[in-house]
Amino acid sequence: MSPYVAFGDPIFGIWNWLDVVVRTVLLVTVMTVVVMYLIYGERKVVARMQQRLGPMRTGPYGLWQSFADAIKLVGKEDIRPTGADRWVFESAPFATFIPVLMVLVTLPFAENWGVRNLALGMFFVFAVLGLNIVGIMMAGLGSGNKYALLGGVRAAAQMISYEIPLVLSLLAVAMVAGAHATGDNALNLNVISTLQEDRPFIVLQPLAFLIFFTAMLSELHRAPFDIPVAESEIVGGYFVEYSGIRWSMFQLTEYAAMWAFSIFGSIVFLGGWEWPGGQDIGWGWQLALTLGKSFFLILVIFWVRTTVPRLRIDQLMNFCWKVLLPMSIVQIIANGFILVYEWPEELLTVTSGIGAVVLIAIIITRALRRPKQSLVGAYRQVQVPVR
C-alpha cells in the first residue's frame, strides 16, 4: 500500500512547487464556487422545509443569487469600529480561513486527486482544524463588542470541549484502520479510503460516526450547537462587527469548513471515493462518490438546523462531558480488546452498534420524559354541549 504515501506526481511534469500552487489555486476556485452553491442550496433546502420558495429572482430559480450577494458584499464598505483593536480585528477573518484551507489541502477527492497526499492526513486534519479557534477568539476580543466577546468565549469553550470526543471518535476509526493497514500509514486518508473497499467504516463503528457527526456540528457552530453565533441572543456572535468582504470571509470559512468536514467524514466513515466500486469504475465515479456523500452529510446538517432549537451552554457541556466522552472512551477500550486479541471483526459492529443504540436511547428516553401529554387531538374529544 506504500504508493499512496508518496506525494502525487506533479501535473504536466512541472516543478513541484509550481504544481502545489496550481493545485491550490484550482482548489480554492472550486471551493469558492461550491461554497456559493452551498449557501444557495441551504437557502433553498431550508425554504423548502419552511414552505417557502427561497431565492427565485436572480436568474432561473435564483441560481445566481449567491454571485449577486458576493458582488454586493465585495462592494460594501469595510467598517472598523473605533473601539476595535486594529490588526487583530482585520486579520481575524484570515486566521479563521487559513486552517480550513489547510484542511482542504490534504483531502483526496478521488484516488490521488488532491493537493498533497500526507502520510499523517487524519492527524493533520484535526490538528489544523483546532487552530480555527484562534481566529474566532481574535475576532471576539478584537471587535470591542460585548456580543462578539461572549461569542468568542463561548466558541472557545465549546470547541475545546468538543475537540476531545471528535478526536477520540476518529481514534477509534484509526485503530480499526491500523489493524487492517499494512505498514505505518493507517492515518493516510487515501489508505483509509482503500481499506473501505468492502464496507465503509460506519458499519464497523456506528457509534464513532454518531459522535463524530455531533462533534462536527458543534465545531461548525451549526444548530443545535450554534451557541457562539446565536442569532436571537448575541446576534451573530464573534462576527457581529464585521461587514463587507471581511464578513464574507467568515461566511466563506463557515461553509468551506462544513464542506471540508463533510468530505473528511465521508472519507473516514462512509467509504470515501472507494466504496462502492470506486477503484473499478474510474475517477469520475470516485469524484461523484466523494461529493455525493459529502453533500448528503451537508443536507443532514441543513435539515437539523431547520428543525431543532438551540441548546444552552451548560446543557451542551453536559452532553459533551457526561455522554459523548465516556461513550467514546468505552468504545476505544472495546476496540482495543477486540483488535489486540484479533477477535472477529463483526464484534466491532456489535459493540459499537450497542453503543450507538444506547446513545440514541438516551436521547429518545429524555425526549419521551415530557412533562405533559401532547395536546394533539385533545380538542376533538371534547364535545361541547350548547346551552
Add this chain to the structure above:
Amino acid sequence: MSSTLPPVPAASQSPAETIVEAIRRNLPHVPFAEGQTATDTDLAVAPEHLLALVTGLKTRKELAFDFLRNIAGVDMEAEGLVCKYQLYSFKHGHALQITVACPPDNPRLPSLTGLYAAADWHEREAAEMFGLIFEGHPNPKNLLLEEDLRIHPLLKAHPLQKVEILQGIEEGPPGFKF
C-alpha cells in the same frame, strides 16, 4: 333583543354593600367616604390614610385585596391631582377602587411598593405623567419618557405639542414650511 343578554355582573348592589361594611368593621380607625362607579365600589380617602387603608385591605383575611390592578392619575385642574387605585381580591372576587385626592399644591402620596411589587411601574408612570410624588418609591426615575425630561404630559395644562418645541430645541409647529 337585548333582553336576552345576560345581566351585567359587576354592578349588583348587595355584595358591594358587604365589602364596604366589612371594611368598616375591619378598619374602624380609617376614615373614608364610599361611592359607586359604573363598575366598582369606590372609596375616597385622604392621602395620609391611604397606606393604613391599603395595608388593612391587603392583610385582613376577610378583605384580602391581594392584587393591585391599576393606578391611574387624573388631573382635576383646580381641584388638584387625583390618584385612583384599582384593587382586586382573588380570594373573594371583590373589586374595589380607591380615590385619593391630593391638595392642589401638595401632590404627595405614600408609595405602595412595599405592599405590592406591581405598584412599582404604575407609580413611576403616574409620577412622570402627572408630577405626583410617591414617597418611599425605591426607583423614582422616568419610565416611559426620557430620563432627564421633567414635563408632565398628561396634565390638562400641557399643550398637545411636540416636546422639542416645549424644550426650545425646535421652533414653531412641526411639518414642512412652504
Add this chain to the structure above:
Amino acid sequence: MSIWPEERTYTHADGFETVDMTINIGPQHPATHGVFRMVLTVDGEMVVDCEPYIGYLHRGLEKLTENNDYRQAMGFWDRTDYLAGMACEGAYCMAVEKLAGIEVPERAEYIRVMLMELSRINSHFMFLGAFGADVGSFGTSFVYAWRERERIYDLFEEVTGDRMFPTYFRPGGVAMDLPENFEPRVRWLLGSIRQGIEDLDRLLTGNEIFVERCTGLSPLATDRAINMGVTGPVLRATGLPWDLRKAEPYSIYPRIAFDIPTGRQGDIFDRYFVRLAEMYQSARIVEQCLEQIEPGLVLNPKLPKNLRIDNGECYVRNEGTKGEYGVYALARGGNKPYRMKLRSPSFCNLAGLREMVVGNYVADAIIILGSLDIVLGEVDK
C-alpha cells in the same frame, strides 16, 4: 477601568480589580420583539441584574384619547396591542358603552366575540412562532405560525376591510354586518388553525431540546405572581385558573362553554403550554358562536349623532390576549373623555421581568422575555 461608564469597578483587598460586565440588549435586537431595551449585568454567562427600559414606542395614547372625541379615539386603541387589534377595540367600546349606557345588539356581541377570539388565536400564533425563534429554531416555527396568521388576516380583511387595524367595532355594535360566506369561511379557517396548532405542537412540544430548555426555567409561585401584578397566561401557568371571561363575565361569554387551561409551576414551558391550550379553547368559542348567532341588527339604532357623556367613571377590564386589558375611563361632560387610562397587560407582566431574569443564563433571559409575550405597542402606549 472600563470603557463603558455605567459599569461599576470593584477593587478588592489584594489589589485585584474586577468590573461588572453589562450587556445592552435592544432597542434593536431580534429577541426584543420591538423596541424594548434591557441592560443585563452579567457574571460570566449568569445574569446578576437586569434593568428594563421602555418607552421607545410611546405615542401618547392617553393624551390623544383625551383630545379626540369618543369615536375618533378608537383608531388609536387598536394600535396598542397590534397583534390583536380587535380585542383592544372591544375593551375600548365596552368602556364607552359602560359610561354612556349604550346597549349592544346580540348579533353584534357574537360578532365581536368571534373576532376577538380569532384575534387571540392570531396573537398566540405570533407568540408560538416568535418564541420558537427565540429558543433558536431558525424561523421554522415562525413560518408555520405565519401561514395561519395570513389566513386569519385574510378573513379580517374580508369582514372588516382591514387586516391589522380594522377599527370595525363601534360604541353600540359593529360597523357592518358579516359577509354572506362568513360561516363556511370561518369553519374552514378553524380547521386550518387546528392543523397549524398541531403542526407547531409537534414541532416544538415534540422537540427534546425545546422541552429541555423550557422546563423548570424561572418558575413563578402564584402568590408572587399576583403580587407582581402578572395576569393572563403567565398567571394561569402558575396554576390559578383565573380568566376574566369566567371570573367577571362580560359580553356573551356566560353562554359559552370553555375551559381555562392552567399550568403547574409557572415555568416557561407552562406558559407556552397554556397559550397552546388556550388556542383550542378560542377555537371552541368561535365554533359555539357560529352555532348560536342569529340574524338581527348589528348596530344599536338609537345611538346619538354626537356622543356626549355628562358624568361617569368606570374601570372596564376584559381578558386581552396577554392578560387583563383594563380601561379606566372618566367622563366629565363633552364629547371627549376626560381621562382614559390603559392598564396594559404587557406593561404589568414586563414589570416582573427583573425578578424572573436574575439568576439565569443570558440565553435564558431571552427566552424568559419571549415567554412574557410582550407587545411593545401596548407596553409603551
